[in-house]
Amino acid sequence: MLVDGEDSAAAKVIVHNSRRLTSANMDKCAGGRSGGQLLRRDSASMGRLLSFFWSLTFLLLLEVREVNASPAGRDCAKRAVGYITSWGKQPFTDEQAKRLTHLVYAFFVMKPNGELHLESETARQRLTEIMKVARAHPHLKVLYAIGGWENSQYFSLLTADHPRRSILIKNMIQTMKEFGFDGIDIDWEYPVTGGAFEGTPADRKNYVHLMRELRNQLRELEEEQGRSDGYLISFAGAAGHWVLKPGYDLAQLVKYVDFVNVMSYDYFGAWASKWGAFTGPPAPLHFAMPKKFSGRMNVHATLKYYSCQLKATNKINMGVPFYGRFWHNVGDAVDPADDMWRTATATNTEGTKFEGGDVQWRDLASKFDVSQSKFHSGAKSPFIWLAANKTFVGYENKESLGHKVDYVVENNIGGVMIWAIDFDDDQLTLLKATTENGLCLSSKVSFNYKCSPINDQRWWTYDDGEDMAGMCGKSAPLYDGFYPVCDPDDPGHACCGKYGYCGSGPEFCSCPECVDYGADPSLILKEPIKPTQAITWYTSDAGDGKRGRCGREVPPLSGEAPTCNPDDPTAHCCSNGGYCGNTKEHCECVGCVDFSKQRDFKYKPLQWWTFGENPANVGRCGPDAPRLSTGKTPKCDPDSEAFCCSQSGYCGKGESYCTCLGCVDFKANPNYEY
Incomplete structure (x- = not known):
């Protein structure tokens, strides 16, 4: 070649x-x-x-x-990064080497003093055999990884200050030189939070310090050795937004690395937590879950987050799993029309342990009946549902990987990362599907994501409380002083629907009142983004009898009759029945108030009987009528159809109510006092 x-x-x-x-x-x-x-x-x-x-x-x-x-071909700009495990039994072959651009040997074990070592003599022998094959392919760059789920507990300690970082970096470079590696891959799972071992808030900045100092040391080594092709640094990045946001300063980290291996998999699994109950494929490409499920549990949402944070895609590798995950004790489908999304029953009373595990691609057919496989067109993922023994299996196959390769090309992602190539079968079915299905086609798109114009959060999530989750629009409770919008990066909840909740689908995205922030994130900045005046209206978290209500017949808000929000185009008028809306019945009737036109309007203190006060007294007025709760003599509403008080003490209109001796016309004399 x-x-x-x-x-x-x-x-x-x-x-x-x-x-x-x-x-x-x-x-x-x-x-x-x-x-x-x-x-x-x-x-x-x-x-x-x-x-x-x-x-x-x-x-x-x-x-x-x-x-x-082979992505290693001279005309291919895409990376194909394959991890190979130190404990695996499958040999590294020439055929695998031809199809990869980078190989990562995982893992070297990290000690609390910063030393790195191989876990056994078997692992050392395996590395020797791998390197022998790899070095027969000059295009292939070989890195080694430290960390992982089970060996990241010392990162917080060893990156806490410059002296300790220096010790760790010295050992990393020594290991790289000793075994002839081309670079180092750091797999910290995870800085700050989300890993098997919780970190500290300082991890976020210390991770950046580690990368910067490592890069500086490698540059000095390159100059010392006269090495023309630089040593490589990469890191494995988390997929979950709740781990990424607090733990990774992506914009700073990426300055010092050659690429990021995004672990865009393990969105679903039989975890030892309440989330282990939800079945699904390990790496759904797109959001296709039932309503009220998270919209970020998919590859697209993760890669969009990385891309928008970095404002580029060339250093990002999409992670693909060469394994599946399964559950036992699985129940009926959440949606009868969709077989994939189900929940499993826990095996403990706390509801946190689930029977299941993982299965390598090479073992899938021997362990499960693949003839029962189906393909989910929305998520672009295969799955197996075995009703007889209540078992669900999610995995990857040639078809799903084909869709992922198409996504990489269409969105100009830097390449793919595989965990792990030794999970493939002897025919290299999945590796071929990943590297031969057009990965090296040129992309016509430089940047294909519509990113949020803000870095802060302005939407209600379940982390803020289930009662507030998903509320949006001008009638929703304010989020940090802003009118809440919907998260444009959450494909499941990017649209604000007619009734003030975030979601997806036509009822949330396509109605006349709907706002699709996913299609146009710039709408987040459409004025007004904050209330233009003090809040004198009930927001949508108010209880029954208050939510969406206005006027004197509603319980007072801060001692005043509640208004409607003049900034809300769907509910800026108060009807004479005391409800906010935007129809003629709300805005143009007798007694209606359009607060968008009368922003300073204030309801006068209650001066006549209402149904809210006492239905039996409605229509009574004058000195002989029962006194109001304020102790004052009741009048008639000048804005109603019964604006005059008769001599006998009843509200109405006409001569017998308005012009008789002792009658009072409150429309003509609104300030009249008994």
């Missing part, structure tokens, strides 16, 4: 010359009779020429096949 550099240049010359030879001889043959005479006259030499041409063509086809089959 021709490789980069001189061989690549030679290949171009060969292709150019072959085209010249082909063109010249085809011109001769195209001359009809004269061409035939030439061919007969010099058939021997022509035969030799054709023999050379077809031999050359065969070699070129082999070269093209090799280039298309």
Whole structure:
């Protein structure tokens, strides 16, 4: 196989010359009779020429096949990063090496004093065999990883200050040099929170310090060795937003690394927590879950977060799992029309232990009935539902990986990362599907994500409380002083619907009153983003009898009759029945108030009987009527149809109510006092 550099240049010359030879001889043959005479006259030499041409063509086809089959080909800008486990039994092969650009040996074990070592002599022998194969492929860069789920407990300690970071970095570089690696992969699971071992808030900045100091040390080593191709640094990044946001300063970290291996998998699994109850594929590409489920539990949401944080995609590798996850004791589908999303029954009374585990691709067919496999068109993921024994299996196959490769190309993602290549079968079914399905096609898109224009949060989530979760719009309770919007990066809850809740689908995104922040995140900044005046209206978290109500017949708010929000285009008017809305019945009736036009309007203190006060007294007025709760004599509402008080003490209109001796017209004399 021709490789980069001189061989690549030679290949171009060969292709150019072959085209010249082909063109010249085809011109001769195209001359009809004269061409035939030439061919007969010099058939021997022509035969030799054709023999050379077809031999050359065969070699070129082999070269093209090799280039298309391998991201390591000279025309491919995408990375194919494969992790291989130190404890695995499957050998590293030439066929795997041809299809990868980077190989990461995982893991070296980290001690609390910063020393690194291999866990056994078997692991050392395995590494020797891996390196022997890898070094036969000059294009392949080999890194080693430290950390992982089970060995990240010392990162907080060893990165806490410069002296300790220096010790760790010294040991990392010493290990790299001793075994001839091309770089280092740091798999800290996880800084600050979310890992098997909780970190500290300082982890976030200390991770950046570690990367910067490691990069500086490697640059000095490169200069010392005269190394033209630099040593590599990468890190494995979390998928979960609740881990990413507090723990990773992505914009700073990426300054010092060559690429990020995003662990965009393990969104679902039989975990030892309440979340272990929810079945699903380990790495759904798109959001396709039932209502009220998180919209961030998918590859697209994770990669969008990374891309928008970094304002670029070239250093991001999409992680793909060569394994599946399964559950036992699984119940009926959450949505009868969708077989995939289910819940499992816990095996303990606390509801935190679930029977299940993981299965490598090479073992899938021997452990589960793959003939029962289905493909979820929304999530782009295969799954197996075995109703007889209540078992659910989510995994990856050639079809799902094909969709992921398409996504990488369409969104110009830097490449793919595989955990782990030794989980594949002997035919390399998944590795071929990942690296031969167009990964090296050129992307026409430089940046295809619509990112939020703000870095802070302005939406209610379940972390803020179930009662507030998802509330949005001008009538919702304020979030940190702002009118709450919907998270544009959450495909399941990016739209604010007519009734003031975030969601997805037509009822949330396509109605006249709906706002789709996912399609246009700039709407987050559409004014007013904060109330233009003091809040004198009930927000949507108010209890029954208050929510959406206004006027004097509603319980007072801070001692005043509640209004409607003048900033809310869907509910800025108060009807004469005491409800906020935006229809003619709310805005144009007798007694209605349009607060968008009368922003300073205040209801006067109650001066007449209402149904809210006492239905039996409604319509009574004058000195002989029962006194109001304020102790004052009741009048008639000047804005109603019964604005006059008769001599006998009843509200109405006409001569007997308005113009008789002792009658009072409150429309004509609104300030009249008994």
